[in-house]
Amino acid sequence: MNRRGFLTKTAQATGALAAADFFRYSLGGGADSLSPALAAAVKEHAEEAFEPRFLIYWFMEGAWMSYDMFGPVVPVRNDAGFSDLPRDPNDWGTVSEHVYRTRDLSPEDFRRHGEIFHGPLAEDGRELFGEMAILSSALTGSGHTRDRFKAHYGQYTVDMKAPRQPDERTVLQAFCEQAGRSYLLPNLNWHRWLSDGELDIASYPEGTGIYHALGPAWAHIVYPQTPKYTRSLVQQTLAMRNDERNHSVQRFLEQPRRQLLADRNSPELQSFASALDVYRRLIQGGDEQVDTRSMFLDPGLREEFQVEAADEEIHFELINQTLPRSKYTPNINVQAMMMFEMMTTGLSCAGWLENRLVRGFDHHWARKKILAGYPFDQREMMRRELWTPLKTFVRKLKETEYGNTGNSFYDYTTIVLSSEFGRTVGGNIDSILADPDLDEAERRKQILSQDISAHNPVNSCAFLGPRVRGSRQFGWVGQRTFQPIPIHPRTGDLDPRYDRDGNLRDGYGEPSEGFIMPNHGHVYSTALKLAGVNPEGAGRNESPHLPFILADGV
Secondary structure, three states: OOHHHHHHHHHHHOOOOOHHHHHHHHHOOHHHHOOHHHHHHHHHHHHOOOOOOEEEEEEOOOOOOHHHOOOOOOOOOOHHHOOOOOOOHHHHHHHHHOOOOOOOOOHHHOEEEOOEEEOHHHHHHHHHHHHEEEEEEEEOOOOHHHHHHHHHHOOOOOOOOOOOOOOOOOHHHHHHHHHOOOOOOOEEEOOOHHHOOOOOOOOOOOOOOOOOOOOOHHHOEEOOOOHHHHHHHHHHHHHOOOOHHHHHHHHHHOOOHHHHHHOOOOHHHHHHHHHHHHHHHHHOOOOOOOOHHHOOOOHHHHHHOOOOHHHHOOOOEOOOOOOOEOOOOOOHHHHHHHHHHHHHOOOOOEEEEEOOOOOOOOOOOEHHHHHOOOOOOOHHHHHHHHHHHHHHHHHHHHHOEOOOOOOEHHHHEEEEEEOOOEEOOOOOOHHHHHOOOOOHHHHHHHHHHOEOOOEEOEEEEEEEOOOEOOOEEEOEEOOOOOOEEOEOOOOOOEOOOEOOOOOEOOOOOOOOOOOEOOOHHHHHHHHHHHOOOOOOOOOOOOOOOOHHHEOOOO
């Protein structure tokens, strides 16, 4: 299919009316022309019980050290303490077995909190563990581009450079297709596909890669960027008066009133009711007024999220010697503050939050740096980019009541913590030693310059929220093999054929039948299921949800 045909089909698929369309129409005076019967129906509909749903991805792009996070491997040895290679080249063969961890890391840094065993990178999140289910033995992949894509779209065979097809969906597009119709800007994403240095516009033109306009209009990705940009975006919506969508709304409202009132739960009536509610809160006075001029400027909220002026700036970084790249986003604490405001003012229901730095966690440490005392430590980054703002975000959601329901916003929220893959803690040098063309000096040079913190498909993630089976951990990473142990897809039980070191027990040569290594697709489906959306048929993802992550009765 050529690009024009693709866009035509996309336009046909997004022809339904969303809340934003009715909202713009009402700004043009259309709402004042409602018949009393229709106005009453809309008012009653807005007052009917509605089960809100929110889905948030908190993504640490660049890859955390999973062995120090949710998939812990206790450092029984730490070869970062050595200052150099063994003097005798005949002893260099043992270097392949070396394990490199943060210099001051010890077994005591790996702790058990309730049923959850974690590494030092997760230490600052302990207060959230009671509402968290952790998946410790995932097997994702090891490519930035490919696995960032899978984190959004799930697991299936795909050509990322081909145009996205109408039935493909990112996880938030699939969620918003079901839950986003009633919001002005439902699907907020603080990531940018082309920020990575591996990508360029010539290889990934519009419609390829992670594409924003899949599904109905209310599922499309909105890139909110900075607070200033989002304020302007909402204000521009307020300023809209007449366009083709307004004519579509007018034609809808000109249908016989009997037809409009016959189906009280029609999507259009739901959108209309929501749009009028958003309109009133944005325009009218009162305690619930949303003043777009002061959005994201509340000094108390900024203090709670520890927002400084520099946090709102856009960061540019040189990646792979290409032009400087940027996600055009503020720091993640600002993203969290913005998401909180957009949720609690009824403007949005989904968000993809991502660290501002391009590949911020992508530490490719050479062996020479580690042996020279390079810190090899992500603890402060995790504290700054994840735990401190996340704990504030969760606390604020818990403190804020949803309407007059007696429940908090948190009671309706699912949060997913993830990264595209993990990182290694060593490197095999057999090929260097076996190369006959290398003399001793060149072998030594290559061994010392070898990347021993490279991409690793062994990964972990966590689910947080009231619908999650809290204080539970599933999966395990072999303490000697550093490889994930398979789990049962229904129960989460570990494959009994493996010991805790990750080796098959005597008498077994392969995993038990039916046991799996979870991937990005399992996370995709489980996130949707937790958020109240049936993952079957949502996009092209082929991996089912993991039922053991869900709390009883969900």
